[in-house]
Amino acid sequence: MKTAKTSPAASLAPAANPVETTPAAVRWMRWVVGAIVSIHLVIALSLIVNHVSHGAIVAGSDAWHMLYFHQFAEGGHSYYPRGDVEHVTDGYTPLASEIFGWTIRLCGTDIRGVRLVTALFGLAGMVLAGACVKRLTGDRFFAYAAAALTAGIEVKWYLDVGPNTIHATVSILALYLFLRDPGLSWKTVVAGGLALFASFWSKQLGLAYMVAGTVYVLSKDWRKGLWLGAGLAGLSLAGILYYQSLENSQFLYWAFEMNRNQPIIWSRLWTVVFTEILTRKYAISVALIAAGALAYERSWRGVFRPELLLLGAAAVAGAFANGKYGSGPSQMWVFYVLMLVVGLAYAHRFFRENRIAVPLLGALISLQSLALIDDPRPHYINAEDEGRYRQIMGILSTPGKSSYFINRGYMSLLAGKKAWPQAGEDSWNKGRFDRNMLSQERRNFLAGDPWDLVIIDVPLEDNSYALYDRLDKAYRPLYEIQPSSRYANAYDLRYKKIVFEKKK
Secondary structure (H helix, E strand, O other): OOOOOOOHHHOOOOOOOOOOOOHHHHHHHHHHHHHHHHHHHHHHHHHHHHHOOOOOOOOOHHHHHHHHHHHOOOOOOOOOOOOOOOOOOOOOOHHHHHHHHHHHHOOOOOOOOHHHHHHHHHHHHHHHHHHHHHHHHHHHHHHHHEEEHHHHOOOHHHHHOOHHHHHHHHHHHHHHHHHOOOOOHHHHHHHHHHHHHHHHHHOOOHHHHHHHHHHHHHOHHHHHHHHHHHHHHHHHHHHHEEEEEEOOHHHHHHHHHHHHHHHHHHHHHHHHHHHHOOOOOOOOHHHHHHHHHHHOOHHHHHHOHHHHHHHHHHHHHHHHHOEOOOOOOHHHHHHHHHHHHHHHHHHHHHHHHHOOOOHHHHHHOOOHHHHOOOOOOOOOOHHHHHHHHHHHHHHHHOOOOOOOOOOOOOHHHHOOOOOOOOOOOOOOOOOOHHHHHHHHHHHHHHHOOOOOOOEEEEEEHHHHHHHHHHHHHHHEEEEEOOOOOOOOOOOHOOOOOEEEEEEE
């Protein structure tokens, strides 16, 4: 049987059925909604430029993180004994610290280098969220909406000088890798497993995502799932043994025991679940997820998809960790991104099957975008911040004087002085605040009144009570630095400060 040949002219002729064009309503919806969600990207880019172009350290937590990143840069770590008054300690798993340690080695001690690396991870997280939606829907518009909305989950989340931005991004990377290859080739299992381990190794919360990812692979291929679980367990054990073996390291205590002593603030569960998720910032995404689950999920086996398993793990682990004393909304970032990803995936399915009117779809995505908008103005570093920073650095640089800005030893280092340790230690014991937890070595150090000038913040913070006692006994107030004139509560650099001088 012969097949008729098609002439070149025939092949170039117009098709009998013209290509279907996008309806005008859909085009208008995409342009209008695209403009609204783009607000978050504009804010994110402007904040990134602002922070990367300013060297002032505006948050005490940034100075604390930078000091132990500097320890990693010098070949040390952050798991020293509680009584070690020469180093700063911290309880996070070490991946982010290693990354920022290398950043300091390459870029120097200026915080702007670390801010730039953090921002790159944050931007990658936005792109990955969009890529996940592209894999789930095949629609570039929905992918762009996901990336833009991810920029708005919390003001400045993509500039966190600490492990949180890296943790969120590598967690979403794991989801993307699984979505890219539903057949789960060995290459994907290995790459996804490494991303899950990076999630755990940047923050302990990632342990929940390692479990969820392993469950997903087990549900698809139990042999590969067993290998993945064994590989993750082996990597974790090797990492723990290595960091526990470092000189003067108490890795197990700081990474897995210290936080267990802190109480859980259960009222935060109500605040996050009710005021943030159900009735305010994520109400639209919750509604889309609920509607999608009711419309399309008919069996338990259908729920064993990577985006849904990780969403469930992030909901449970993130809400619990958010309630821990000393913790906060950063524990929920992965959950917030996953809600946007899953919500938009269900919205696209409704759209594709003509089960939602185009104007209503546009209104819902727009409302979700508007609900995420918070006033970014307090978070920009301004000229007054730079002036206060220079004033404090001038005090720390006083010739012939030993000066200390409470719990900002990194700023002393930048002033060309000794990188002084923290004035306090975590003093929670089995859920109760216990001053007896302060080590004798730190008590003795502070009792020696090692500084001529001391700067403190008002309001006071919890764990530096021993230094405050010494200020009452051995120091006198010299003068006050009044709170900033604008947005004084956004950064602790803007708080009221008191400068003390040691009595002669």
